[in-house]
Amino acid sequence: MEKEDEYVKALSEGDSKAFEILFLRYQPRLVAFFAGFVHDDEVARDMAQDIFFSLWTNRERLSAVRSFSSYLYRMARNALYNYYDHSLVCEKYDAEQLFRPLVVENTEELLFVRELQALIDLKVEQMPPQRRLIFRMSRVDGLDNEEIAASLNISKRTVENHLTAALSDLRRMLKMALLLFY
Structure with a gap:
């Protein structure tokens, strides 16, 4: 855990090697987490990819993070909420088109x-x-x-x-x- 904190600190300072290490450690877990909810491996991989893209683009914020895994899964939970909200909007639109x-x-x-x-x-x-x-x-x-x-x-x-x-x-x-x- 102590080593992970060092990687997170290094990532917050722009270290791409630290990002790669964290990616390799957590990406398979995130994909499995998402796949359990969306039941589509490709969508799950895309969602995990979006999480890591967001981590990289907002890496400066990580300096204030106490628990990287909690932060990551909070991001994943929010991504799932957004996914389901978007799905409901799409389904409502499809249904309206179907019955117009x-x-x-x-x-x-x-x-x-x-x-x-x-x-x-x-x-x-x-x-x-x-x-x-x-x-x-x-x-x-x-x-x-x-x-x-x-x-x-x-x-x-x-x-x-x-x-x-x-x-x-x-x-x-x-x-x-x-x-x-x-």
């Missing part, structure tokens, strides 16, 4: 839209009951996550998890459908 009214210009497009809507309806029907209910409350009834949580007496995070899973299922199904149609 389409302007259909010809019969072929109209048939395609109807077939696609039928596939979506079928996929929604195949969802577990609670996920289906939450999805419909969100997308059909227009309730926000807090309203759904209060109505069903569950946490807002549970609502978000169900919506994330529902949108993921629909996205996978739509990718397959688009491959078949085109």
